[in-house]
Amino acid sequence: MAERSNSPKFERPEVVLTDIDDEGQDQHLPPPGPSTRSQSKRKTAWYSYTFNMSDTELKAQLEELIAKNRILDSQLKAQSEPKPGTSYEQANNNSQSTHFIQRTDFFFYCSSIATKTSQPFHVALAIAVLVFWLSSPGSDSSLRGWRALYVGAVATHLGAQVWMTLVSGIVLYFSLPRHEFGRVQTVLFPTYYAFNAGISMLALLSYFRMQCLTKFAYTSYAQFALLLAVFSIEAYVRLRLVSPMLRAKHIKTQMEEVAGGGQEVGRLILGELAHCPRYLRVLRTFRMYHSSIAMGTMIALGCSVYSTMIIVDAMCH
Template identity: 80%
Template sequence: MAQKSKNALLRIATKTTQPFHVALAVLVVAAWLTRAGSSASVRGWRALYVGAVATHLGAQIWMTLISGIVLYFSLPRHEFGRVQTVLFPVYYAFNSLVSLLAALAYFRTQCLTRFEHTSWVQLALLLVVFSIEAYVRLVLVRPMLRAKHVKTQMEEAAGGGQEVGSLVLGELAHCPRYLRVLKTFRAYHSSIAMGTMITLGCSFYSTMIIVDSMCH
């Protein structure tokens, strides 16, 4: 697994333009930090805090409200499921990491400014988001994908899974084992969806708190 991840990172670094995107972002941030203003340390932590919140919210909106819906109504159900199998672990790992960075950067900023204009609600929101997403990634994603794998195998054996934007049970509607697996999958999926909606609401509220701080 480690070798596979290393090879994937090497391909990204040598076969794609992503390193140039990262270099451009670093260059822009470095140029911004050299501008006159408050200390570079405070500005850097604030940039990390705001950037992390913005990145997190953007990833949530794209994954939840755009790509998921577009792919679900564009691809055969099993093809969509294979995409989600790859994306789900990465998405929740990435989001939990970014939300943790946002919380740490916000707390560090408050330490440097001696907790002037501190919003403890903001800190609580960031920690709640991190906790939920870390729990989803570490506890819920793996059994959900395992149940989905079993469900997919049974559907393929029955000749299903090619419908787009819907679930057609067919003869599996009378299979007790399939119905149990489907119920298990839906239970995990619903729990993950509930956590996703809670964190999305928290992210919107965090953004509004940043807006309020700008207005002051």
């Protein structure tokens, strides 16, 4: 049985274990590391130690962190709203200055891709191949162009879904520390869902235009429904679910860094935070948004696969 001595506040508590197998002598808990005691006794002592520490220093640090987050949110909200008595031009200038850094980063990102990578040559090669194919003899060039855009959009969308959901996410999750993986996902999630929503909208518009050119002779209303469902799901996820999920993840990550966690690979270890009600509420919020996004992603993936099968049926006919 573990007994705790009356130690002053903010000092390391002393945990004493009474073991009748060791000739009735009391032994103090050694520091974390190799121990000659049995596994069960070491777990009991370490659990008592971490629980006592979370009541003092950890709780104070988490409360201070939450207060700082609230102050930061209020400052950002105050900066985004125009002050009373300011003119429309002043408010517009303030809004432009607030987003200047974001626009600068975006343009710097695009200019870096255009000047420091080989991606522009890949795009130029794809455009050259497309122009050569459209100039070759065949049916109506306008109809061929819309068909190529439609098939290319569906194929690109399905490829991005398969890579992000079934390859990239799994490999990174089981290869990087959990916080490093979270930072990668923070950058990828908004771009991924915005890109997929744009591609699915392009596929829907090109399919509609293709049906207009053919007088709706070979229209598949199931295909219309699938493309519309995919676009709606991904647009909703990007506009309504990604931002609150990332905010909850940011607060959760800060709490875990204060507690010294987040370096495990492929799993979640709560440790001292298992006794923190605020952290558990944030964790439930994050999992709620993340589960909703995952459900929408899987539904969209199923719709994309069925949409590809409809294209295969059309080719066979």
